[in-house]
Amino acid sequence: MVVGLGGGSVLDAAKAVAGLMTNGGEALDLPGGRRPRDFHSSSPRLRFSQIPTTAGTGSEVTRNAVLADRARG
Numbered sequence: 001m002v003v004g005l006g007g008g009s010v011l012d013a014a015k016a017v018a019g020l021m022t023n024g025g026e027a028l029d030l031p032g033g034r035r036p037r038d039f040h041s042s043s044p045r046l047r048f049s050q051i052p053t054t055a056g057t058g059s060e061v062t063r064n065a066v067l068a069d070r071a072r073g
Contacts, residue, residue, distance in 0.1 A: 001046060001047045001049065002017050002018045002021070002046050002047070002048040003048065003049050003051065004049070004050045004051065005051045006052075006053050007054040007057065007059075008057030008066075009066075011052060011059040012059055012065040012066050012067065015048065015059075015063070015064075016030060016065045017046075018046040030067070
C-alpha cells in the first residue's frame with residue numbers, strides 16, 4: 001500500500017508510484033509522458049490512500065498526477 005501524506009505534489013507522487021509499482025516502467029511511461037504506455041483504469045495498481053495536509057490543489061479527488069522532469073526540461 002502507498003500512503004501520500006502532504007500537499008498536492010506528495011499526493012500526485014503517491015498516485016504515480018502506486019501505478020508504476022505494479023506495471024513497471026518509469027514516470028515518463030505514464031500517459032502524457034514522452035514515451036507513454038497505456039495505463040487504463042483496469043490496470044493493476046497498489047492500493048493507496050491520500051491524506052491531504054493543505055487546501056487548494058484538489059489532488060486527492062483526481063486521477064491525474066502532475067510530474068516534472070527537470071533534468072530533461
